[in-house]
Amino acid sequence: MSRFAQRRDKIRRNLSKRNVDALLVTDFTNVAYLTGFTGDDSYLLVTKDRDYVVSDQRYTTQLGEECSDLELSIRGPGKKMLPFVSRLLTKLKIGQLAVEAQSMTIAFHAALAEAAKNCELVPVSGWVEKLRMIKDKDEIARTRVACDQARRAFEVVRATLTPEMTELQVAADLEYQARRFGGIGMSFPPIVAVGARSALPHASPTTQKIGADDFTLIDWGVNEGLYVSDLTRILVTGKISPKLRKVYGVVLKAQLAAIKAIRPGVTCEAVDHVARSIISKAGYGKRFGHGLGHGTGLDIHEGPRLSQGQSTVLAAGMIVTVEPGIYLPGWGGVRIEDDILVTRTGHEVLTSVPKELEACLVG
Ligand code: ZN
Numbered sequence: 001m002s003r004f005a006q007r008r009d010k011i012r013r014n015l016s017k018r019n020v021d022a023l024l025v026t027d028f029t030n031v032a033y034l035t036g037f038t039g040d041d042s043y044l045l046v047t048k049d050r051d052y053v054v055s056d057q058r059y060t061t062q063l064g065e066e067c068s069d070l071e072l073s074i075r076g077p078g079k080k081m082l083p084f085v086s087r088l089l090t091k092l093k094i095g096q097l098a099v100e101a102q103s104m105t106i107a108f109h110a111a112l113a114e115a116a117k118n119c120e121l122v123p124v125s126g127w128v129e130k131l132r133m134i135k136d137k138d139e140i141a142r143t144r145v146a147c148d149q150a151r152r153a154f155e156v157v158r159a160t161l162t163p164e165m166t167e168l169q170v171a172a173d174l175e176y177q178a179r180r181f182g183g184i185g186m187s188f189p190p191i192v193a194v195g196a197r198s199a200l201p202h203a204s205p206t207t208q209k210i211g212a213d214d215f216t217l218i219d220w221g222v223n224e225g226l227y228v229s230d231l232t233r234i235l236v237t238g239k240i241s242p243k244l245r246k247v248y249g250v251v252l253k254a255q256l257a258a259i260k261a262i263r264p265g266v267t268c269e270a271v272d273h274v275a276r277s278i279i280s281k282a283g284y285g286k287r288f289g290h291g292l293g294h295g296t297g298l299d300i301h302e303g304p305r306l307s308q309g310q311s312t313v314l315a316a317g318m319i320v321t322v323e324p325g326i327y328l329p330g331w332g333g334v335r336i337e338d339d340i341l342v343t344r345t346g347h348e349v350l351t352s353v354p355k356e357l358e359a360c361l362v363g
């Protein structure tokens with residue numbers, strides 16, 4: 001049985017528990033996770049005994065290659081998706097249909113309810129997302145590739161960095177190198193923020209020159225094809241000021257301590273607390289205004305979330321970022337981010353870009 005079929009079987013077990021006849025998967029990322037099909041505009045219907053991909057003729061060949069074990073329900077040109085889905089539901093005598101509440105718009109829900117009049121729609125949440133939190137061997141291997149591509153792209157950009165380059169040029173170079181090393185693109189538009197601009201946790205690159213201040217924050221990741229990586233490093237292009245040394249030291253200490261705390265059985269909020277208490281004790285508690293980290297996978301942000309109030313328990317196979325930061329308006333921000341795999345006995349750091357402050361000195 002393929003790993004995709006195994007995933008669908010796990011979803012199937014929810015059907016009788018929730019007393020529904022089928023789940024209609026309309027989130028394209030969830031469809032990819034459950035089928036291996038990487039195109040879009042396609043739904044997956046998981047019933048008690050069979051699974052159907054509802055797609056159109058553009059994808060017939062790709063579907064045959066990527067998920068030959070599935071029943072295909074291909075609509076012809078000019079045939080609208082929802083009436084087509086409705087006919088399939090009627091044919092299969094689906095009365096109670098679970099739908100993905102988290103990703104469905106109100107408009108889509110109304111249109112589906114109108115098209116599938118004989119079905120009762122039952123909103124369910126997180127069925128697929130919960131499975132996606134635990135990565136299998138293949139997903140972990142792909143994430144390793146994404147981490148490695150991110151490292152290699154960064155190394156080239158770092159080696160060719162000049163004070164005259166702008167934030168935008170550095171971001172463009174990162175993306176170009178990521179593709180040269182085999183990635184299909186970035187995990188998200190990279191953040192390249194010089195000096196004071198790095199105090200904005202989500203700064204977009206501008207025409208600011210790298211040489212305009214002592215340091216630059218770079219937050220980037222690569223999509224290897226399906227799975228993504230996510231890192232943040234500081235590059236020191238000027239001198240290491242006492243303030244930078246102090247702030248950087250606190251963030252690094254918090255990050256290393258939080259990574260050390262990662263193992264199965266520990267709650268997400270406990271890991272967040274390890275980093276947060278170190279930053280608070282140093283007097284910067286109010287300057288760490290975001291959660292400690294997030295899961296990565298097919299999406300850049302997925303479960304679990306490492307933050308306050310998150311009681312989810314870490315389990316082997318989860319991949320999370322650990323990214324504490326201190327942001328001082330007018331001066332700048334320091335964030336250090338790595339991707340961590342939860343293993344049976346503890347954890348493994350998947351990203352390997354050096355992060356001791358001296359190692360961040362350029363030139
Ligand atoms: Zn990041």
Ligand code: ZN
Nearest residue numbers: 230321323337
């Ligand atoms: Zn992140």
